[in-house]
Amino acid sequence: MTEVRGDIGSLLKRGDDYARSGDPRAAISFYQNALRSAQAARVSDPALVNELRRAQMYIQDRAQEFQRALEHAVAQARPDDSVSYTHLTLPTKLEV
Secondary structure: OHHHHHHHHHHHHHHHHHHHOOOHHHHHHHHHHHHHHHHHHOOOOHHHHHHHHHHHHHHHHHHHHHHHHHHHHHHHOOOOOHHHHHHHHOOOOOOO
16 A cells, blocks of 8 residues: 555656646646546545645646637637527537
């Protein structure tokens, strides 16, 4: 179990390093690998679980930022006609 904790800890540390340096994509990649590894190993160490929760919150925060950026881009790219705007903003069912 110590080896698993060390591996997961290393992934979390790398994610932290990338997050600090301003590279959220790389940070998220390492955090996701840490979360997958922890799930597979059924990690129950409370300290490590807290670290994993922090990584999960980072991922969720970046996802929300991305969602807001997309919504802003869509709002700024509003077409002149209402039909095109509706197609741009509403989810549509793809028919195959």
